[in-house]
Amino acid sequence: MTLVNERSEAGLYELATPDPADFDELAAAIHRAYGGFPDPPEVEAMNREIFEFNRAVVVRHAGRVCATATVYSLEMTVPGGPRPVAGVGYVSVMPDHRRRGLMRRMLRHQLETLHETGAEPVAALNSTEAGIYGRFGYGMASQVARLTIPRGARALLPDRPRDPALRVRATEPALIADLVAPCYDANVAGRPGMLRRDATWTRRALMDPPEARGGAAPLQALVAEDGAGGAGGEGGAGARGYALYTVLSHWEDSSPRNIVVVKEIYAVDDAAYAELWAVLLDLDLTATVTAEPRPVDDPVLAMLADFRRAVPTVRDQLHVRLVDVDRALASRTYARDVDLVLEVEDPLCPWNRGRWRLRGGPDGAECRATGDPADLAVSVRALGSAYLGGVSLRQLASAGAVAERRAGALGVAAVAFRHDPAPYCPTIF
Numbered sequence: 001m002t003l004v005n006e007r008s009e010a011g012l013y014e015l016a017t018p019d020p021a022d023f024d025e026l027a028a029a030i031h032r033a034y035g036g037f038p039d040p041p042e043v044e045a046m047n048r049e050i051f052e053f054n055r056a057v058v059v060r061h062a063g064r065v066c067a068t069a070t071v072y073s074l075e076m077t078v079p080g081g082p083r084p085v086a087g088v089g090y091v092s093v094m095p096d097h098r099r100r101g102l103m104r105r106m107l108r109h110q111l112e113t114l115h116e117t118g119a120e121p122v123a124a125l126n127s128t129e130a131g132i133y134g135r136f137g138y139g140m141a142s143q144v145a146r147l148t149i150p151r152g153a154r155a156l157l158p159d160r161p162r163d164p165a166l167r168v169r170a171t172e173p174a175l176i177a178d179l180v181a182p183c184y185d186a187n188v189a190g191r192p193g194m195l196r197r198d199a200t201w202t203r204r205a206l207m208d209p210p211e212a213r214g215g216a217a218p219l220q221a222l223v224a225e226d227g228a229g230g231a232g233g234e235g236g237a238g239a240r241g242y243a244l245y246t247v248l249s250h251w252e253d254s255s256p257r258n259i260v261v262v263k264e265i266y267a268v269d270d271a272a273y274a275e276l277w278a279v280l281l282d283l284d285l286t287a288t289v290t291a292e293p294r295p296v297d298d299p300v301l302a303m304l305a306d307f308r309r310a311v312p313t314v315r316d317q318l319h320v321r322l323v324d325v326d327r328a329l330a331s332r333t334y335a336r337d338v339d340l341v342l343e344v345e346d347p348l349c350p351w352n353r354g355r356w357r358l359r360g361g362p363d364g365a366e367c368r369a370t371g372d373p374a375d376l377a378v379s380v381r382a383l384g385s386a387y388l389g390g391v392s393l394r395q396l397a398s399a400g401a402v403a404e405r406r407a408g409a410l411g412v413a414a415v416a417f418r419h420d421p422a423p424y425c426p427t428i429f
Contacts, residue, residue, distance in 0.1 A: 014060045015105060022065070023048050026058060026090075029065045033092035034128070040209035050200060056090070057109055059102050066094040067102040071110060072429050075196040076124065077188055079389045079419045080333030080364070082196055086114055086323070087429045088125040107136050111349055114323045121327035122387065124320045126428050133319050137348050139385030141320035142193050142423035144293030148311040149304070151260075151288060155281045156274065160303045163271035165227050166240070168279045173206050173221045179239040180206065186268040191295070192388040193318055193423035201427065205264060206244070216246040216261060222279055224272040241267025243276045247286065257287035264426065265291070274303055293317060295424035296390075318425050320384040325352045328387065329367040330360075334416040335389075337361040340409055343374035344383065352380055360416075375409035378402045389419025 018026055027047065031038050039047065056070035072087035088110065093102050114120060127133055130140065149155060181202050188194040197205065208219035222245070226238035243265040250257045260283055267273035277300050281289055294300075296314060304310055322328040325344050339359045346352035357370040378393075382401035385391040394414040396402045404410040 012061070013066075013100075013102065013105075015109060016058055016060060018053055018056050018058045018065075018068075020048075020053055022058070023051065023053075025065050026056075026068055029058075029094055030068055030090055030092045033068075033094050040211035042207060042209040043212065046200075046204050046207065050204070051090075057106050059097075059106065061097060066097040067106060068092050069103075069106040069110060071114075071123075073120075074124075074429065076122075076425070077190070077192050077194045078122070078332045078387070079192055079335075080331070081189060083122070083331050084120045086110075086120040086123040087195075088123050089429050091125070104136070108348060111137075111321070111323055115349065115351060119323075121322070121324040121331060122320060123323055124318050124425075126317065126425075127319050130316045130319075133321075134381055136321065137346060137380045137384065138319040138321040139381040139383070139387075140316045140318075140391065141385050141388045142316075142318040142390045142425060143296050143314050144317045144424060145296050145298065145301075145312045145314050146292035147290065147294055147298070147300070149281060149289045149291075150309055151281055151283070151286050153282045155305060155309075156278055156300075156303045157305050160274040160278075161270040162274070163269075166224055166272060166275050167227050168222050168224050168275055171221050171223055173208065173219050173244055176221050176223055176239075176242055177202070177206060179223065180242060180266075183239065183242050183266045183268055184264075187266050191421050191424055192390070192419055193425035195425060195427050195429075197427070205427075213246065214248075216248045219244055219246050219263065221245075222276055224267060224276050240269055241265070241272035241276050243280060245280060247283075250287070256285040258285050260286050260289040262289060262291035270299065273299060277303065293424075293426060295422055297420075297422045318388065318423065320387045322352065322380055322383050322387065323349070325356055325380065325383065326367040326369070329356070329358050329383075330365050332387070333362055333364060334360045335362065335418055336412070336416050338365075338412055338416040340375045340413055341370055341372050342383075343377040343405070344380055345377070346380040349380070373405065375404075375406040376402055376413055377405055386417045388423035389417060390423040393417055 058065045059067035068090050070090045074085045074087040075082045076085040222243040223239055224241040244263040246261050248259040250259055341355050341357050343355050344352055355370050355374055356367050358367045379401055382396045386393050393402055
């Protein structure tokens with residue numbers, strides 16, 4: 001379905017909704033825009049399965065797809081619990097059509113459609129290049145850590161959580177499909193940024209196409225369970241956690257110094273989580289364990305006997321955009337009672353500009369337009385950064401993105417918006 005026709009010096013550009021029959025052409029354009037690396041067939045089939053054609057847009061020039069963007073219908077935890085969030089993905093522009101405003105046109109169309117249909121009040125994305133999306137009102141809302149931990153039986157503190165009933169067994173990822181979802185789900189509600197995963201997205205997490213391994217061994221699994229759990233079979237009875245990992249071969253001076261690469265690790269309790277890490281950090285023939293992405297407040301960092309040896313490095317992760325400021329701010333909770341007037345600047349979405357009174361607290365909130373004097377002046381990008389509770393409004397104020405209009409308002413807002421634990425999203429969409 002054609003949405004917009006616009007002529008430029010390069011000819012006619014047509015913004016349209018793609019059909020399922022367009023997927024191969026659409027995927028080829030995306031691969032070209034991202035350097036020409038095709039996905040393995042298994043991954044391509046999964047991408048087709050989760051792709052929401054009715055929520056996607058493409059730009060055609062002379063009948064050829066030259067730009068793409070889509071929205072996934074996600075349920076993401078925000079402070080207060082899981083909420084519908086528009087997951088923006090597959091944003092690409094072909095190399096020979098860059099610098100013509102095509103990305104801006106697609107992203108503006110997304111925001112206008114979300115607003116006009118009353119769909120999700122918040123959009124989120126994973127950015128390949130972190131500097132791109134700020135001009136569209138997205139703010140960096142979460143960070144993740146990369147850990148590089150030397151192997152050692154005593155890498156963890158002796159007083160870490162323990163349970164003598166626990167045992168850890170090695171198995172194949174395909175044999176733990178039934179227990180992955182409950183162990184993962186136990187971590188969703190309490191941590192902003194986490195996504196609900198249905199059976200398809202769970203299956204995606206277990207995929208291990210050989211072409212995507214980068215020279216590593218096939219995916220392997222560990223299961224932490226009660227001593228009697230799983231006896232005589234692989235059913236997962238008594239399972240309290242799992243880890244998915246692979247191993248990269250590395251030798252030095254004729255000795256094996258393999259690298260363990262942790263892909264996922266989730267547990268329903270602290271003791272199971274600690275026990276999985278204890279096994280991963282003491283696998284034979286290995287020298288190092290790496291894990292990325294991990295939460296910046298991952299409990300394993302507090303369990304390490306020597307934090308410095310983990311060599312944690314931090315980078316940005318989720319970027320968040322408030323589609324409708326009033327609905328977005330009303331759909332989360334706050335760490336303390338708050339009654340503030342926010343003066344919002346939003347160059348791309350005029351319906352967000354103006355003053356909004358936010359009243360809320362730990363049990364819920366409301367946000368309505370007002371003519372009252374502002375307590376804080378804030379950009380929509382800064383609100384996106386603070387939305388999941390991982391970025392401080394006080395820090396943003398020091399950077400010039402928030403201005404205090406009433407004395408004391410910044411301190412109240414900074415406490416109210418923060419959340420513990422820190423936001424984290426392990427799923428790329």
